[in-house]
Amino acid sequence: MPKLNEHYQDLKESYLFTEIAHRVAAYTAANPDKKVIRLGIGDVTLPLGNLAIEGLHEGVDAMASAETFKGYGPEQGYDFLREAISAYYARNGVSVDASDIFISDGAKSDTGNISELFDRDNVILIPDPVYPVYVDSNVMSGKQITYLAGNAGNGFLPLPDPSVHADIIYLCSPNNPTGAVYNREQLTAWVNYALANEAVILFDSAYEAFITEPDLPRSIYAIEGAKQCAIEFCSLSKTAGFTGTRCGYTIVPKELVFTASNGAELSLHNMWNRRQCTKFNGTSYIVQKGAAAVFTEEGMKQCHENIRYYQENARIIADTLAKKGIRFYGGVNSPYIWFECPNQMESWEFFDYLLNHAQVVGTPGAGFGENGKNFFRLTSFGNHENTIEAMQRFEKLF
């Protein structure tokens, strides 16, 4: 009989989206005449920009003739894409070496797989509430987690406690689910803390393209010293609508070198390279052609047209909450709006209330951690007319 990885038993049942689907299906069956509007989705809905589509077509056409056909590509990604990403960072005022960029099929795989590089014996800080992948991927390998509490008191932007040592710190900014974004001073505090503790920050910037305020950092490398202490993950999923097309990237600076227990110098860049070369055979050439088109100036302009559409939805949601006197987080530099459930309701209770009284579906904060249990997430990824209608219904509640 195989001995199983019993740490899988320690995972909390991930019933968030199935439970939502179940409750919505039950409601629709009982109320077939009611129009249900979904503002719970964490997925984009607009189609890809035409430059990305052209890039994808070029990739497909290359496969059709022997002269341009591509077989296995470099595990790290094609240089044309790594250089296009490096140039994109440079336009945003951040210098990133193209050879430090690893192309992947998305940030979920990379944020999950990165924990392989670290031993079980580490103090690992993970924000609560946050994207559940960080917690679950560590639980799967039996690692202990220390939670960094996000709450109304710190605006859902927990800061380092200098009296407590940590080795690994996960940060997500703009945050999913809260929409909160670290400013330069706050990120500097994290970088300085990491340097003082010889810790590594795992920085997820999947929503960087939603940042509108020019002073807010869109990359951890906008902070001095970050290349000595941080890995950055990003994705084309939310930026360019690639949730189904699949492409992301991870930046592992060569400066990240630490001393092993036998005295050897170990480079995280080399370790990640080895890991990828062993377990990953590269992102499809076709997809990388589409991705390279996204990172051109014109390609990014098209992405921002879609992002502006979502931001207009976010503004409508935010205005409605403000009108109702509900304090909310996010919505300006993020597609997510996060708020405390009215009348001391718990998040699942509010989910049912909203579904029954306004036929609007959102996401209960409990699905993102203990500290989310009285909070609720609405997203701006829906259709414009439906978002307006949902908010007109919302306005008439409680």
Ligand SMILES: *Cc1c(COP(=O)(O)O)cnc(C)c1O
């Ligand atoms: C959507 C999302 C991602 C992107 O994941 P992909 O695998 O690239 O689609 C990464 N991090 C967070 C926090 C997200 O919400």
